[in-house]
C-alpha cells in the first residue's frame with residue numbers, strides 16, 4: 001500500500017498539485033455515482049488556527065461531485081463542553097471557520113443521540129458509530145496531523161476513532177486510561193473539583209476521590225492540582241482503544257469505500273480541539289494520500305522526529321499505528337512513499 005506524498009513547497013501551486021496527488025493515489029476511486037460521501041474532517045475549535053484550510057476541503061468536495069458522488073462534510077459532537085458540543089454550536093463553528101460551500105452535517109445529531117452500537121476487535125468489545133457515518137456509502141477521511149496529549153499524535157486513525165463516534169463512544173475510548181489520585185499528596189484544596197467541567201472529584205474528609213463513570217480522563221484536573229497528586233495510568237490503552245474503535249468504524253463500510261488524506265502542516269503539540277494549540281514544533285511537511293489509515297499515519301510519523309511528541313505525551317506515537325495493523329486494519333507500518 002503505497003502512500004503518495006506532496007511536499008509543502010510554496011514555490012509550487014499546492015492547490016492544483018493536491019489534485020495531481022489525489023489522481024496519483026486514486027483517492028476518489030472509492031466513489032460510485034450516487035454515493036452519499038462523508039468528508040470526515042475536524043472544523044477546528046473556535047479560535048484554533050491549525051485545522052485543514054477550507055479551500056482544500058471544498059476542492060475535495062468538488063472532486064467527489066465530479067465523480068457523481070454527493071459529498072457532505074461531517075464530524076461528531078465533542079464530549080467536552082465547548083463550541084462543538086451540540087449540533088447547533090458545531091454548525092455555527094463550522095460556518096465561522098469557513099466551511100460554507102458544502103453541506104455540513106453533524107454525524108451524531110443534535111445532542112449526540114444518533115448512533116449505532118457495533119462489535120469491534122481489539123481492546124474494546126463494542127463501539128458506538130455516529131449515525132451519518134454508519135449510513136454513508138463512502139468516506140474521504142481528511143485529517144490534520146498534530147500532537148496530542150493523550151495519544152502522542154492525531155492523524156487518520158484518531159480522526160476515524162474519536163471523530164466518527166458520538167459522546168458515548170468518545171467516553172468509552174477515553175476511559176481505557178486510568179486516573180489515580182494519590183491521597184498521601186492530596187491536601188483537599190478542591191481545585192480539581194472547581195476546574196472540572198462536571199465537578200466530578202468528591203472531597204471527603206480533606207481528600208479528593210474520583211469514582212465517577214462520567215470522568216472522561218481529560219487533562220484539566222491534573223493540570224490544576226498544586227500537589228501533583230493526580231496522574232494517568234495505562235496511557236497506552238487509549239492508543240489501543242483508538243485502533244479498536246477505528247476497526248469498528250471501518251467495518252460499517254464495504255471494502256475499498258474509504259480513502260485518506262493527511263495534511264501535515266501547522267504541526268503543534270496541541271490538537272485542533274484547543275483554541276490555543278501552542279507554537280508549531282515541526283516545519284510544514286506536506287500532504288499524504290493513501291487507501292490505508294495505518295500506512296498514511298506511519299508515513300507521517302516516519303517523515304519526522306516524532307520522539308518530541310512521545311516525550312511530551314509520555315506515549316509512543318507508534319502504538320496506535322502498530323495496534324491498528326495488529327488487529328487487522330490493512331496497511332504497512334513502514335510504507336513505501338512516492339513523492340510527487
Ligand code: SF4
Pocket residue numbers: 179195196197198199200201210214215216217218219220221222
Ligand atoms: S479527568 Fe478530571 S477534570 Fe477531566 S472529567 Fe475527569 S475529573 Fe473532571
Ligand code: SF4
Pocket residue numbers: 181185186187188189190191192193201203207208224225226227228229230
Ligand atoms: S487539586 Fe489536588 S490537592 Fe487539591 S483536592 Fe484535588 S487532588 Fe487534592
